Amino acid sequence: MIVVELIIVLLAIFLGARLGGIGIGFAGGLGVLVLAAIGVKPGTIPFDVISIIMAVIAAISAMQVAGGLDYLVNQTEKTAA
Structure with a gap:
């Protein structure tokens, strides 16, 4: 089975x-x-896991709107080059 x-x-x-x-x-x-x-x-529904995932998505969304993700990508490109 x-x-x-x-x-x-x-x-x-x-x-x-x-x-x-x-x-x-x-x-x-x-x-x-x-x-x-x-x-x-x-x-059972894993509410703890769902809450953590929702918090991470909300944080990423806020960073995207504020331009933080572009900043992090630029910083990463500088250190990688």
């Missing part, structure tokens, strides 16, 4: 990589639905 579950997860990852963008999320949801259909019990 674990082999079937692993194949489903890998197929969902492959499909998401092929679709790109929002398709990654849809492929993940499809993978969860297929796993639930074959009887795998879904676990």
Whole structure:
């Protein structure tokens, strides 16, 4: 059974990589639905992890708007050259 579950997860990852963008999320949801259909019990939602990811995305967005990402890229290019 674990082999079937692993194949489903890998197929969902492959499909998401092929679709790109929002398709990654849809492929993940499809993978969860297929796993639930074959009887795998879904676990609890990892709110801590989701909160950390949201905080990082918010920080990156703020840096992008303020021009901080361009500054960091320029600094990295200077040290790499």
